[in-house]
Amino acid sequence: MSSTRILQPGEIESFSAEIPRLLLPDAQIFATRAERLRRIAPGHSLGDYLTFVAAIADWQQEALATSVDRTPKLEAAHLAHCAERDVPPLAPQGLIRDPGWRNQVRALAERLAPTAPVQAQAVLERLRAGSDDWLETQAEALLALDLDQVDIAASAILAAVLQVQWTALARTLDPSRLAIQPTERHLCPICGSHPSVSAVRTGGASDGLRYLVCSLCASHWYLERTKCSNCDNMRAIGYHTVENPDSAIRAESCPECRTYLKILYQTLNPDLEPTADDLASLALDWLMSEEGYGRSGVNLMLLQG
Structure with missing residues (x-):
C-alpha cells in the first residue's frame, strides 16, 4: 500500500530551479507608494500622516529619477570581494555616502514645510538648520538602528533621503553577480x-x-x-x-x-x-x-x- 505526503508551500517551491531569488527595486517604486498612500488615506485614522508620507514619496520619486545619471556603479573588485564572503555589497558600513545627501535633507524639509502640519514645523526647521556633523551622526545612528541616538521625530525625512540613495545604488546592480544567500x-x-x-x-x-x-x-x-x-x-x-x-x-x-x-x-x-x-x-x-x-x-x- 502506497502513501502520499502533502508537500508544504516551501517544499513545493524548493523543487523549482527557476525561482527568481532576488528582485531589484522598480524604477517607479516611490510613485507607486505615493499613489497607494493617497488612495487609502481618506477616512483613515492616520490619514493626515499617510498623506504626509505620500508627499515624501513624491519627492523620493523625483530624486530617484534625477539620480540615474549621477549614481556610480560599484567596482567589480568590490562586488567580487563581497560575493566571496557573502557580504551585502551595499552594507552602509562599507560605503561612503554621497555628501550631497545632506543638502537633499534640507531641500526635502523646505519643500514639505508649506503644507506640513503645525506640529511638524519645528522638526522641519531643525532639519533645515542642522549642521553637516549632526546630519551625519543621525544617519549613522539611523542606519545602525541605534534608536536611542536617533531624532525619532526627524527620522522619516532622514530615512527618505537615505532610501533614495540606496535604492538608486541597488538599481545599478546585476543580480547574477551578487551573493543572494547570505x-x-x-x-x-x-x-x-x-x-x-x-x-x-x-x-x-x-x-x-x-x-x-x-x-x-x-x-x-x-x-x-x-x-x-x-x-x-x-x-x-x-x-x-x-x-x-x-x-x-x-x-x-x-x-x-x-x-x-x-x-x-x-x-x-x-x-x-x-x-x-x-x-x-x-x-x-x-x-x-x-x-x-x-x-x-x-x-x-x-x-x-
Missing part, C-alpha cells in the same frame, strides 16, 4: 538591512512566491512560505488578523523567537504596497504587541523609540 537570511542580501514586511507576489515568474522586502534599498529576496523570517523555524507558525481571517494583510508569528512580521498577500489584493499598507495596518501591530510578540521588521517611515 549567512543571515533574515537580512537584505543587498544592503544588510532588516525587512519591512514580506509579500506574496502576483504575476510573472514570482507569482505566488513570498519575498522579504528591504526597508532601506527596497530589494526583494525570496524566502519559503510558512517559515519564520527571523529564525527560520517552520513549526507552529501562526497567522493573525485584526478582524477578517481572510485579510490580505496578516501577521506571521513564530513561537520560537516570539517575533512577527507582516505578510502582504498581493495575490489577494494586487494593489498592496509594502510601506504604505504596513503603515495603514498599525492596528495589527498593536494586536501583536498585546499578544506578547516583538516586531522583527522595520518601517523607516514610522520608527518608534
Whole structure:
C-alpha cells in the first residue's frame, strides 16, 4: 500500500530551479507608494500622516529619477570581494555616502514645510538648520538602528533621503553577480538591512512566491512560505488578523523567537504596497504587541523609540 505526503508551500517551491531569488527595486517604486498612500488615506485614522508620507514619496520619486545619471556603479573588485564572503555589497558600513545627501535633507524639509502640519514645523526647521556633523551622526545612528541616538521625530525625512540613495545604488546592480544567500537570511542580501514586511507576489515568474522586502534599498529576496523570517523555524507558525481571517494583510508569528512580521498577500489584493499598507495596518501591530510578540521588521517611515 502506497502513501502520499502533502508537500508544504516551501517544499513545493524548493523543487523549482527557476525561482527568481532576488528582485531589484522598480524604477517607479516611490510613485507607486505615493499613489497607494493617497488612495487609502481618506477616512483613515492616520490619514493626515499617510498623506504626509505620500508627499515624501513624491519627492523620493523625483530624486530617484534625477539620480540615474549621477549614481556610480560599484567596482567589480568590490562586488567580487563581497560575493566571496557573502557580504551585502551595499552594507552602509562599507560605503561612503554621497555628501550631497545632506543638502537633499534640507531641500526635502523646505519643500514639505508649506503644507506640513503645525506640529511638524519645528522638526522641519531643525532639519533645515542642522549642521553637516549632526546630519551625519543621525544617519549613522539611523542606519545602525541605534534608536536611542536617533531624532525619532526627524527620522522619516532622514530615512527618505537615505532610501533614495540606496535604492538608486541597488538599481545599478546585476543580480547574477551578487551573493543572494547570505549567512543571515533574515537580512537584505543587498544592503544588510532588516525587512519591512514580506509579500506574496502576483504575476510573472514570482507569482505566488513570498519575498522579504528591504526597508532601506527596497530589494526583494525570496524566502519559503510558512517559515519564520527571523529564525527560520517552520513549526507552529501562526497567522493573525485584526478582524477578517481572510485579510490580505496578516501577521506571521513564530513561537520560537516570539517575533512577527507582516505578510502582504498581493495575490489577494494586487494593489498592496509594502510601506504604505504596513503603515495603514498599525492596528495589527498593536494586536501583536498585546499578544506578547516583538516586531522583527522595520518601517523607516514610522520608527518608534
